[in-house]
Amino acid sequence: MSLRITVIGTGYLGATHAAAMAELGFEVLGLDVVKEKVELLSAGRVPMYEPGLEELLRKHVAGVEGSSGRLRFTTDWDEVADFGDVHFVCVNTPQKHGEYGCDMSYVDAAIDTLAPRLDRPCLVVGKSTVPVGSAARLARRLAELAPAGAQAELAWNPEFLREGFAVEDTLRPDRIVVGVASERAEKVLREVYAAPLDSGTPFVVADYPTAELVKTAANAFLATKISFINAMAEICEAAGGDVVKLAEAIGYDDRIGKKFLRAGVGFGGGCLPKDIRAFMARAGELGADQALTFLREVDSINMRRRAHMVELAREACGETFLGRRIAVLGAAFKPDSDDVRDSPALNVAGQIHLQGGQVTVYDPKGMENARRVFPTLSYAASAEDALRGADIVLHLTEWPEFRALDPGRLAQVVSRPHLIDGRNTLDPVPWRAAGWTFRAMGRPAA
Numbered sequence: 001m002s003l004r005i006t007v008i009g010t011g012y013l014g015a016t017h018a019a020a021m022a023e024l025g026f027e028v029l030g031l032d033v034v035k036e037k038v039e040l041l042s043a044g045r046v047p048m049y050e051p052g053l054e055e056l057l058r059k060h061v062a063g064v065e066g067s068s069g070r071l072r073f074t075t076d077w078d079e080v081a082d083f084g085d086v087h088f089v090c091v092n093t094p095q096k097h098g099e100y101g102c103d104m105s106y107v108d109a110a111i112d113t114l115a116p117r118l119d120r121p122c123l124v125v126g127k128s129t130v131p132v133g134s135a136a137r138l139a140r141r142l143a144e145l146a147p148a149g150a151q152a153e154l155a156w157n158p159e160f161l162r163e164g165f166a167v168e169d170t171l172r173p174d175r176i177v178v179g180v181a182s183e184r185a186e187k188v189l190r191e192v193y194a195a196p197l198d199s200g201t202p203f204v205v206a207d208y209p210t211a212e213l214v215k216t217a218a219n220a221f222l223a224t225k226i227s228f229i230n231a232m233a234e235i236c237e238a239a240g241g242d243v244v245k246l247a248e249a250i251g252y253d254d255r256i257g258k259k260f261l262r263a264g265v266g267f268g269g270g271c272l273p274k275d276i277r278a279f280m281a282r283a284g285e286l287g288a289d290q291a292l293t294f295l296r297e298v299d300s301i302n303m304r305r306r307a308h309m310v311e312l313a314r315e316a317c318g319e320t321f322l323g324r325r326i327a328v329l330g331a332a333f334k335p336d337s338d339d340v341r342d343s344p345a346l347n348v349a350g351q352i353h354l355q356g357g358q359v360t361v362y363d364p365k366g367m368e369n370a371r372r373v374f375p376t377l378s379y380a381a382s383a384e385d386a387l388r389g390a391d392i393v394l395h396l397t398e399w400p401e402f403r404a405l406d407p408g409r410l411a412q413v414v415s416r417p418h419l420i421d422g423r424n425t426l427d428p429v430p431w432r433a434a435g436w437t438f439r440a441m442g443r444p445a446a
């Protein structure tokens, strides 16, 4: 009989994983402690914007017409324990308030609630991003609490999905990494991932600490790559160079590669910033803090980008934001997402507002979340509305919609045609041709 799967925590990671497991043919039960989320998902609706996810969910959620019926959601832990042969733990691990370390309370609570209910053989698989050493600790906790004893085993299976590509990354991952303590656990995971493994996806079997570290190392590397090119942007600005050209030229070297070399306002979101901080905190606890002191620099280069964008904007406004109208294009931390967690765009908008500027924000999908975080900013219903009467326009999240804007038409709408590209994805030529003063981070002024 096919394995039955549960997914605990139905945020970006869990909701996508649950739908993907149903797509692979498994019977799946998702659990969340938030009743409203469970009701929404059970009706085939997704509580966030993630391209393709709602379609995949509706293809499988029981009760939706024409669905496979393989996917259900619940708030009931007994039902989950009873149902599952494999339990995926997908709850979030945010940054602790006022500290670098990561908050493990949701993961700990999930294990503590599930384990005492596990009275038959099963595999609990952690997918959340955790500090190295957590899996070993949680395995001990599981053994202590589960009536099934050693028959209830733990594995760690980090997730590398990107928001905006969550469905694609989950259905067709570039690698599957598992941290296991037994051959039995490896065998179960090979069965779960039989379809991607058959189509050639690399399968890396490691011990717990290595599997946990793969995830944090990958995000630390990505963050470092972005901060590297942003450091080059600082040098380019000082020396009169063009960081976009520089990135293109070094990117042809396939040891370096073109990806993640886009300079601009830097990285944000719910993962890279908090993961590098949690990594440093954990290294400190392990007595290996020196190994990761460079991440402090990666973090400060990144945070400097936001401050630099505010400076560029202030300079363009005649050294004061007082009485100036600032249009901000973008609120999400990246395009194809409505996620505004630690968003550089919103952070810049907020700083300018606090310095007295009248800021109007437009984002294709992130408005509702942005309003919740920054209710005091003004929000417009379209890019053109945001730009009306603006003294300066800041392009801070690179939605495709913004690349399609008509510079000629917009020059008539603003009070002063002045734009700063904080993502280096707009083509300066048509903007300048339409009479705009166009600046971009790390590129020559004209």
Ligand code: UGA
Pocket (backbone or CB within 6 Å): 129, 159, 160, 161, 162, 163, 164, 219, 222, 226, 259, 260, 261, 262, 263, 264, 265, 266, 267, 268, 269, 270, 271, 272, 275, 333, 334
């Ligand atoms: C990141 C990783 O890319 C995923 O592999 C990982 O699974 C995920 O974190 C996680 O830990 O859950 P994500 O946060 O969705 O995914 O976003 P990214 O695509 O990595 O972008 C992060 C930030 O870097 C965004 O603010 C983006 O605008 C910025 N960025 C990206 C740049 O500034 N320049 C670039 O060249 C690329």
